[in-house]
Amino acid sequence: MMNILSLTRDISKTREFFGIYRALSGRMLKFEIYKGKEDVFEDLAYRAMRISVMAMKTKNIRNFPGYFSGVLRELIDETFLGDVYQGYSVLVQNLHW
Template sequence: MKDLLSTTIGDSSLARQLFGIYRAQSLRMMKFSLHEQQGDLFEQLAIQALHIAVQATKRKEIRNIAGYFDGVLHKLIDQALFEDVFMEYDLSLEGLFL
């Protein structure tokens, strides 16, 4: 991710912002021993989130691309790491109260 963002030409403040968001979210998850070996996964998700954010700017007006990137990356990380956890608890709410 750092190599990709280092190729930006001109004002690199947006690139620094995006890299900071990536580092903050990935380090937050990697401090848990369960996810500390998944650095490559976080980097792939960050590149995918960057691609989604750039494609979204072509379809609609986005005022804050860094905020959009932050939301997309957060959602991708949640889906990649925690989606299968909720599948284990497949009991309906009605079953909890009976």
């Protein structure tokens, strides 16, 4: 991730985006269930950066690091927590008393 961000040649922005990536992935990686999935988090960060850049081309984004953080958070939730929500979502019609 750091190598990809260093291509911008702006050290302050590189550190800012890498800090966002480390903060969001670090929260998850401290749990035993996510050990060994560092590559998945790095891939999600790359996808989030790509989505953010593509969105910047079509939208007026005032806070690009905030947008990147939101996209990365959504990708992490979708990847790791999407199955949890599906397991507990039951239609009201399917509930039996």
